[in-house]
Amino acid sequence: MYLHHVAAYLPEAVVTNAHxxxxxxxxxxxxxxxxxxQERRKAGPGENANTMAIAATQAAFASAPxxxxxxxxxxxxGTYTPHDTIFTAAHAVQRFIGINEIPTVSISSACSSLLNAVEIVEGYFAMGKxxxxxxVVTEHNTAYNNEEDTMAGHLWGDGAAALxxxxxxxxxxxxxxxxxxTGGAAPVSKADEAVTLKPVEKGIVMPFGRDVFQQACLYMARVTQTLLDKHHIxxxxxxxxxxxxxxxxxSKNVVKQLGLDPSRAVNNIDRLGNTGCAGAAIGLAEIWDNLKGGDKVIVTVFGGGYSYGAMLLNK
Known part of the structure; x- marks a missing residue:
């Protein structure tokens, strides 16, 4: 299975910490x-998870003839911030590319949806389907976020990427x-309440940020080390x-646990905030043109509900 190209879409509006x-x-x-x-992007009027998914898809095809x-x-x-739970982001992308009667799937496994989506592709390929x-991974966090929440209201940004x-x-x-x-650690600790998004209640809330921090550091480092060991890297x-x-x-904690040179870690959270399941894919798009033969890249993720995973890419 091969990754041919990845491209991102980011809204124009920038929200700084001064806000x-x-x-x-x-x-x-x-x-x-x-x-x-330090700052994050916010979708403009008329933008949503579906439109951003289409924009990222358009950018990917434009760069990959x-x-x-x-x-x-x-x-x-993949998204946990859907614009429409019936006409999903996947349907919007299918309509945009104009191809009828093909499998079209939308998923949500919190911020690990990127790798679960890739696994779904792996399964369809293996079955010959x-x-x-x-x-496509897309998040419209600001549609759900409560900015007045002093615990987590300042974390979220919007964006999308297409692979x-x-x-x-x-x-x-x-x-x-x-x-x-990939894996799920939902039985662990406060996975059921550490990060939640209940549209009929308060939107995105994170009452147990410390628990999220501890579990993310543990599982991201562990699954990354598993890939390194398994592939003798x-x-x-x-x-x-x-x-x-x-x-x-x-990110810094995971890098330290692995003993990795901090300069090898790709981070965009300073400029984009937490863009959910799109964040790592956007990071991959940002370094795409720097990759050369022999390079090895690992994408590692962790999400609310305590799903996690890692993906090894070889150039």
């Missing part, structure tokens, strides 16, 4: 110290998706680690 200082009295320095966030749009035979989208797929994946190699520059490992030989963009302190 939350005015709103809640949260100091810029305090937000940066606790989260690493070898991956013909009319050859797509599978669409998988598809050969070329689009995976073009094929069963057979299309180009010598394709990345090999060597392995994807020494830590210094890992070109990039792209962690879920939830908190810069989590």
């Amino acid at each position: 939350f200082t005015r709103l809640n009295g949260l100091a810029n320095e305090w937000i940066i110290e606790r989260t690493g966030i 070898s991956f013909a749009q009319d050859t797509v035979d599978l669409v998988v989208a 598809a050969t070329r797929a689009i995976v 073009l994946i094929s069963k057979e190699r299309i180009s010598p520059d394709d990345l090999v998706i060597a392995e994807v490992i 020494a830590t210094p030989d890992l070109t990039y680690l792209i962690p879920h963009q939830a908190n810069l302190r989590i």
Whole structure:
């Protein structure tokens, strides 16, 4: 299985920490110290999870002429902030590409949806039911977020990314998706209440941030080390680690546990905030043009509900 291209879409509007200082009295320095966030993007009027998914898809095809749009035979989208729970982001992307009667799947496994979506593609490919797929991850966090929540209201940003994946190699520059490992730790600790989004209640809330921090550090480091060991990759030989963009302190902790050079970690949370399941994919898009032959990349994720995973990519 091969990753041919990845592209991102970010809304134009930028919300700095000064907004939350005015709103809640949260100091810029305090937000940066606790989260690493300096600013985040906010979807504009008329934008939502579906429109951002389409924009990311459009950007991916525009940059990858070898991956013909009319050859797509599978669409998988991930989001926990849907614009429409019936006409989902996957349906919106399918309608945009104009291909009828192909499998079209939307999922939500919190911030780990990216890797679960890739696994779904892996399954369709293995069963011979598809050969070329689009995976789209998109989050419209600000549609659900309560900005006045001083515990988590300042964390969230909006954005999307699209991955073009094929069963057979299309180009010598394709990345090999060597392995994807995912799991769920819902029985652990406060997984059932640490991060929740109940649209009929208060939107996104995170009453147990410390528990999320501890479990994210544990599981992201563990699953990453599993991939390194299984594929006989020494830590210094890992070109990039792209962690879920939830908190810069989590990323730094995982890097420290692994003994990885901090310069190898890809982070965008300082500029984008927590963009949910799109964050790591956006990070991959940001380094895409820097990748060269022999590079090894691991994407590792962790989400509310305590789902987690890691994916090894070889150039």
